[in-house]
Amino acid sequence: MLRSLNINPDKCTGCLQCEMACSFENEGVFNPAKSRIKVFSFHHEGRFVPYTCTQCDEAWCLHACPVEAIKMNRETGAMEVLDAVCVGCKVCTIACPFGTVNYNQSTGKVIKCDLCGGDPQCAAACPTEAITYVDADATGLDKMRSWAAKTDNATHAN
Amino acid sequence: MTYVIVGAGPAGVVAAETIRKLDPHGKVVIVGDEPEPPYSRMAIPYLLIRNIDEQGTYLRKAPGHFEDSVEVVHGSVASVDSSAKSLRLSDGREMAYDALLVATGSTPILPPVPGIDGERVTTCWTLEDARKIAEGLRPGASVLLIGAGFIGCIILEALVASGANLTVVEMGDRMVPRMLDETCGAMLQDWCREKGVNVMTGAQVESIEHRDDVAAVRISGGREVEAELVISAAGVRANAGFLEGTGIELSGGAVVVDRHMCSSVPGIYAAGDAACGRDFSTGDYSVQAIQPTAVEHGRIAASNMVRHGSVTHQGCINMNVLDTIGLISVSYGQWEGIEGGDSVSLLDRDGYRYISLQFAGDQLIGANTLGITQHIGVLRGLIQGQFRLGHWKSRLMDNPLLIMEAYLAATQGA
Ligand SMILES: Cc1cc2nc3c(=O)[nH]c(=O)nc-3n(C[C@H](O)[C@H](O)[C@H](O)COP(=O)(O)OP(=O)(O)OC[C@H]3O[C@@H](n4cnc5c(N)ncnc54)[C@H](O)[C@@H]3O)c2cc1C
Ligand code: SF4
Numbered sequence A: 001m002l003r004s005l006n007i008n009p010d011k012c013t014g015c016l017q018c019e020m021a022c023s024f025e026n027e028g029v030f031n032p033a034k035s036r037i038k039v040f041s042f043h044h045e046g047r048f049v050p051y052t053c054t055q056c057d058e059a060w061c062l063h064a065c066p067v068e069a070i071k072m073n074r075e076t077g078a079m080e081v082l083d084a085v086c087v088g089c090k091v092c093t094i095a096c097p098f099g100t101v102n103y104n105q106s107t108g109k110v111i112k113c114d115l116c117g118g119d120p121q122c123a124a125a126c127p128t129e130a131i132t133y134v135d136a137d138a139t140g141l142d143k144m145r146s147w148a149a150k151t152d153n154a155t156h157a158n
Numbered sequence B: 001m002t003y004v005i006v007g008a009g010p011a012g013v014v015a016a017e018t019i020r021k022l023d024p025h026g027k028v029v030i031v032g033d034e035p036e037p038p039y040s041r042m043a044i045p046y047l048l049i050r051n052i053d054e055q056g057t058y059l060r061k062a063p064g065h066f067e068d069s070v071e072v073v074h075g076s077v078a079s080v081d082s083s084a085k086s087l088r089l090s091d092g093r094e095m096a097y098d099a100l101l102v103a104t105g106s107t108p109i110l111p112p113v114p115g116i117d118g119e120r121v122t123t124c125w126t127l128e129d130a131r132k133i134a135e136g137l138r139p140g141a142s143v144l145l146i147g148a149g150f151i152g153c154i155i156l157e158a159l160v161a162s163g164a165n166l167t168v169v170e171m172g173d174r175m176v177p178r179m180l181d182e183t184c185g186a187m188l189q190d191w192c193r194e195k196g197v198n199v200m201t202g203a204q205v206e207s208i209e210h211r212d213d214v215a216a217v218r219i220s221g222g223r224e225v226e227a228e229l230v231i232s233a234a235g236v237r238a239n240a241g242f243l244e245g246t247g248i249e250l251s252g253g254a255v256v257v258d259r260h261m262c263s264s265v266p267g268i269y270a271a272g273d274a275a276c277g278r279d280f281s282t283g284d285y286s287v288q289a290i291q292p293t294a295v296e297h298g299r300i301a302a303s304n305m306v307r308h309g310s311v312t313h314q315g316c317i318n319m320n321v322l323d324t325i326g327l328i329s330v331s332y333g334q335w336e337g338i339e340g341g342d343s344v345s346l347l348d349r350d351g352y353r354y355i356s357l358q359f360a361g362d363q364l365i366g367a368n369t370l371g372i373t374q375h376i377g378v379l380r381g382l383i384q385g386q387f388r389l390g391h392w393k394s395r396l397m398d399n400p401l402l403i404m405e406a407y408l409a410a411t412q413g414a
Helices: A016-025 A062-063 A091-095 A123-124 A141-151 B010-022 B041-048 B127-136 B150-161 B184-194 B291-306 B378-384 B390-398 B403-412
Strands: A003-005 A039-044 A047-051 A068-074 A079-081 A102-103 A109-111 A131-135 A154-156 B004-005 B028-033 B070-074 B079-083 B085-091 B094-096 B101-102 B107-108 B121-123 B142-146 B163-170 B198-200 B206-209 B215-219 B222-225 B229-232 B237-238 B254-256 B268-270 B275-278 B311-313 B319-322 B327-333 B340-349 B354-360 B363-370
Touching: A003 A047, A003 B101, A016 A039, A016 A123, A016 B311, A039 B403, A047 B403, A062 A068, A062 A091, A062 B291, A091 B291, A091 B319, A123 A131, A141 B254, B004 B010, B004 B163, B010 B028, B010 B101, B041 B127, B041 B150, B101 B340, B121 B127, B127 B229, B142 B222, B150 B163, B150 B319, B184 B198, B184 B319, B184 B327, B184 B354, B184 B363, B206 B390, B254 B378, B268 B291, B275 B291, B291 B311, B327 B378, B340 B390, B363 B378, B378 B403, B390 B403
Parallel strands: B004 B028, B004 B101, B028 B070, B101 B268, B121 B229, B142 B163, B142 B229, B163 B198, B254 B275
Antiparallel strands: A003 A131, A039 A047, A068 A079, A102 A109, A154 B311, B079 B085, B085 B094, B107 B237, B206 B215, B215 B222, B319 B327, B327 B363, B340 B354, B354 B363
């Protein structure tokens, strides 16, 4: 059974533990600016919304890549960037309508959430269970994904 | 069913793979005229700076990927007989088809100036071109680039990175005039000059004189530049000449397709740079000449070749990203804005950061950015999702950098 990140913004306090954990796991430093998960704050509403890749079925990044540098990990369902193949053209960063693939100027490659290979550190670090790693079917991601269809370039008959 | 795909670029390859999935028993033939395995032109700049080898440009990396599932024919299609549903290759071979896909891309046009056909002049379009350029590229080599459009600017990056001493001659009044607005284009030019690239806009190459070890390039205004290598990136023309006699409708040389990617001749479809297809933003038909569009076209054309009418094209959104010596610029959709629409921009000229957003009512319809790389794709989400921004529009008018927040508000009610 595939698992995915379930994000419940109502429980988020904006402590940024997830960003720290992500940046440490993936970049070796505690630097929220290098995190693949990002907490957006809405001062007017007093709300925090953690946000990262949903590993969507459409996989815009994967299809846009000209050199097959983004592949699906069959075990985790995550779309992973193969650093050795990525040429840094950034087409995936403009193709992803969620804005979750980012260019890393220091490496010349792109970075995105890869679910830490099946043990996402953001979820492990979150003290309030605003981020959990659960069975894919049980998540509220469907809500986020359904409107992704709006970004599709095609409508299908039948 | 026999499906024949002409052209083994991204549009043709994705179409072949999609047909294979949808119709496991049909015969799929892909005819390509380049000697290499299918590759991506987009990867050429990275080959020039030796970030990758030729294999790194291949569209599919697994050996036998194509041979195992489709028939690959090396050859050039010379003509099509649409009433007999057959085509002829330049070597005389004939082939019958039930559905035909024109995925032949385009070819660079050389500006008509004396000396353009000389030894030292090349285009930068194919792997063969890339080999020739790589041979002449070395730190300090003097290189002249004709054209600072999207392709010209993409090559520019690689030329500078290789240490060449570069002069750029662009006819338009600014760099990438069809992708960036005046502010953005001018900033890009300042940036290039700051990095030591000699960019001449509003200028034209008048002649190229080939001397012993250099080409002397005469430029309007009485200027002359000596170059060891001249690279021409001055526009392209779709490869559709072989369709002559079919009566197929062309526009600007490219095959006009309907919302099923079908041409005016039943059974003949077109995709990618060779197709004049629907634009998401305007509903008009145009050639976008970008990789993501080639891939979308290929996928949608394939579905309709297997079952006509099965998928209707909503139109591709025009989008470009450019890295110019480390300065990243992006354009989306109707970045020029529309009459009666609103726009907002934020400029940090010294910091080389810029964003401009275009609205129709409270919907985002286009954008230009410079020096911004984080969460940039969300601009596509906002434009193509056609979200009503409500009061977030005024927040964006106050601070256009809040695109991610506006998006979360629109999609998650944040
Ligand atoms: C240097 C460079 C950099 C680029 N960078 C970017 C970028 O950063 N982002 C982006 O979005 N786009 C970029 N592009 C554009 C992108 O590469 C094209 O939009 C894309 O290749 C179009 O795909 P296609 O399949 O339609 O055509 P092509 O890739 O051109 O493939 C068509 C194939 O058909 C073959 N063919 C033509 N006629 C015949 C015939 N009669 N018989 C048999 N075969 C035939 C051609 O030789 C070719 O192999 C770049 C292009 C170049 C040249
Ligand atoms: S930046 Fe890398 S992963 Fe993204 S499309 Fe280009 S090559 Fe593929």
